[in-house]
Amino acid sequence: MTFSINSKSEESKHREQIVEFGKSIFDRGLTAGSSGNLSVRLDDGWLLTPTNASLGRLDPATLTKLDWDGNTVSGLPPSKEAFLHRAMYSTRGGAKGIVHLHSTYSAAVSCMCGLNHDSCIPPLTPYFVMKVGRLPLAPYHRPGDPDLAAVIEKLAAKNSSVLLANHGPVVSANSLEAAVNAAEELEETAKLFLLLKGVETRPLDEAQIQDLKKTFNLDI
Structure with a gap:
């Protein structure tokens, strides 16, 4: 059964937004093939990109x-990673949109050894802190493994974003647009992290992070 988009209901607007952001993400090479999925919370459930669907x-x-x-x-059958979104929504009541990608630089970081599992990308820029916050690393599970849901729920209690080992990021925010922006900021910071590998860096310290959180009223 498909959904009629003749009326401009809130749900139809969210559907069009998912399509718009999906194409933007695909066109800019942040996802490939049929990888990645987007979702939006509704009053009576949630919307998700279907299984084996190209975001473009x-x-x-x-x-x-x-x-x-x-x-x-x-709609069509859901992505096999639907449980990732459901676990994030169930834990983070303020989450209205979620982006899960296999974007190149974030996925590359997720394959590295020696990461800090509590914060696998350091706070290199204020924008990373403002849009992503701390990024924990979830241990490897095969794609579609329902056991990962409990891991996501635990990590999401204190984090708006999670990096899945050997896989990619799951990013939530108070709107789909904000989640897309945060996922893009994460990807750029992952690129910086890899470019600076082996170079002494100066991440933001705790006082600077707390100043950002206070100034911008951050809850991430």
Whole structure:
């Protein structure tokens, strides 16, 4: 069953937004093939990009709509990583949009040895702190492994974003647009992190981080 987008309801606007951001992400090379997924929280459930769907060629009428028990209400079958989004939403009540990508630089960092699992990319810039905050590393699970849901729930209690080992980031925010911006900031910071590997760096210290949180009223 597909969704009629004739009326400009809030849901139809969210569907069009998912398509718009999906194409932007795909066109700029932040995802490839049918990898990655986007979602938006609704009053009566949530929207998710379908399984095996390219983010560059989404149809607003066939996006998957699910209820909070994980049942498909309408649209194509959901991504096998739907549980990542559901786990994040269930833990972070303020999360309204989620982006999961296999973006190159973030995925590269997720494959590295010796990372700090509590904060795997240091706070190199204020913008990383403002949009992402601290980025914990979730241990490796195969794609679609439901056991990862409990890991996400635990990490999401104190973090708006998580990096999945040998996989990629899961980023939440108070809107899909904010989540997309945060995912892009994470990707750029991951690139900086790799460019600076082996070079002595000067990350922001705790006082500087707290100043940002106080000044910008951050809750990430």
